[in-house]
Amino acid sequence: MLNLDFAGKVVLVTGGAQGIGAAISQLLARHAATVVVADVQGETARATATALQAQGFRASACQCDLAEPEQATALVAQVLAEYGRLDVLIHNAAFFPLTAFADITPPLLQRTLAVNLQALFWLSQAALPAMRAQGGGRMLVTSSVTGPRVAYPGLAHYAASKAGVNGFIRAAALELAADGITVNGVEPGMIRTPAMDNLGDDKLNAAIARNIPLGRLGEPGDIAAAMLFLASDAAAYITGQTIIVDGGATLPESTAALH
Known part of the structure; x- marks a missing residue:
């Protein structure tokens, strides 16, 4: 039976x-988890948590700049x-201002790597002792098809x-499986x-949607x-993996095949 109860x-x-x-x-809040919105x-975090509380869910908010390891x-x-x-750590925060490769500066690259990749190390290290003491846990991260699968102009950083995130997922999964x-x-x-x-603008987004096999952009709820699922008991035997949620966009060898 699919167990999605996070009480x-x-x-x-x-x-x-x-x-x-x-x-x-x-x-996660709808499935009875206590959610900390960071x-x-x-x-905005406080508004999101307050809205969840107003629906009868358990939630709180924290402000945190993940570019700073100590935070x-x-x-x-x-x-x-x-x-x-702490049962489930989900590192979803990301930083990605559209910038041509030739114009990327050291501060821009550093903040991108700090928020997207390095913070994953510091968060996971901090959560590790508690998860070990509890006898297990879930570490999850929002990666992207951009980088591991495909490229997008202006997003080299x-x-x-x-x-790097996908490399972390595989290596950390091996090291933490015994825990x-x-x-x-x-x-x-x-x-x-x-x-x-x-x-880009709406015109570009519409053009992108036309080249997605399922014919639309994804919605946050899809992710x-x-x-x-990955946070639930139903995924207890899955580790070191990523699920691609892209409407089939990375499938065609050529977008011409869609027309």
């Missing part, structure tokens, strides 16, 4: 205030101090960070979120559903 479990979602992160927070935008560590410590446990901790990820394709405004 008594605590879930931390970084970048949880809007877009994909908000959808993940909402769906985001660099503190007011990532402090975030996990705060969750453990408040709730006494982002692609490099997400390729009952699974490490997995979701690779979104083009998802309709506020962050997509960085990539949240995959995360819900």
